[in-house]
Amino acid sequence: MVTFDSSDLFDSPDSRAFEVDTAIFDVDGTLVDTNYQHALAWYRAFRRYDLTIPLWHIHRAIGMGGDQLIPHVAGEDVARRHAEDLDQAWTEEFRAMVDEVQPFEGARELLAEVKERGFRLVLASSGKQEFVTRFLELIDGRSIADAWTTSEDAEESKPAPDLLQVALAKVSGARGLMIGDSTWDCAAANRLSVPTLAVRTGGFSTEELRAAGAIGVFDSLVDLRRSLDRTPLARPR
Template identity: 60%
Template sequence: MADTAIIDVDGTLVDSNYQHTLAWFRAFRRFDVVVPVWRIHRSIGMGGDQLVPELVGEDFAERHGEDAQEAWVEEFDRLIDEVEPFEGARELLRTLGERGFTVVLASSGKPQHVDRFLDLLDARELCAGWTTSADADATKPSPDLLLNALRKVGGTSGVAVGDSTWDALAAGRADMPSVAVRTGGFSPEELQEAGAVHVAESLPELIAALDSTPLGSPS
């Protein structure tokens, strides 16, 4: 059993995956590269360091990777006011804390974006800590971010909650069980194949089913 609940932010607590997808589409187009939107969506959940070479190749990443990530930030900043919390987001954080978990948010987002979402969720009082892109050398599906989040709050073992296949893969590589919600647009089969031990349609459904997941009670 885990003592720490490590919760993804984008696509899990806030409805931002499609804004991220559009921002990346526009960022790549600045370099005269058109990536089909559906392909970008399939990579959302990766950090930019992983997403750029995944979608447009190592050569582009070496030549333009940092500039492309800066362009993505600019494009996402234009869309961020459209991001809303998912129903049940604060309730999930509060419920896990009441059940005795140490709750930490594991985001690879830019610090200014994470701050914005913390305010949107009014989540600071519900969490023991959170991460940003500054807290890991390699982002999901690397396990670094999850392991650093666990260390950041002094946890001994974690269970991860996310919305993408990349969250589940990162949890597996961190030797943690993972629970998934479909809020990121991935199918139950994809999430389970990536390693999620439980898949819920929504956060309210997950909250109602906590006792049948690794989030039932802390160790």
């Protein structure tokens, strides 16, 4: 299933709004299948402090970094008292599951085709360096991306736009396009007036992603690659 806002994008009066030179790919949940491991790791981290946060509620916040997720799901008081310890607990819990993580079908092929079409390519993650390094290895990202990011590159994580600003700055990109899997990817991009293409690999519905601002929603990376000519990634403008 593919939904896209404009089948005549490049012939429309507003087409310049979608002219891009840089593709910014989210990593977790978009290129590699991590969202449910993230949710379970956070659940277990909270349980260490006798906090039981329903997994469905945690899942709705995946895409945020820990600085945003903890107060969002557990409240500001918990964040003030336990943020650093919870982040460390999450790291330990996620590290125990990281060997399970695999790339989504078509991830490498999609990146290669976008690069071959002439776009600058940035892999934007707010994850910790040890995990980002591992995930880049899974998709051979270092050999193809022009740049990548980690949590060390931004003061605030999504939905703050810091990471996208850094991603564009690293490649001197003037007009970016976000490719992500969560409503938080869309929210961060919206704050910079950057359009977003979304894939449903993070577990968010088409309706949620469209409501958050995605101009196109795709069931998978394979579907997105097949539809590139109908998107702003048809060619650099």
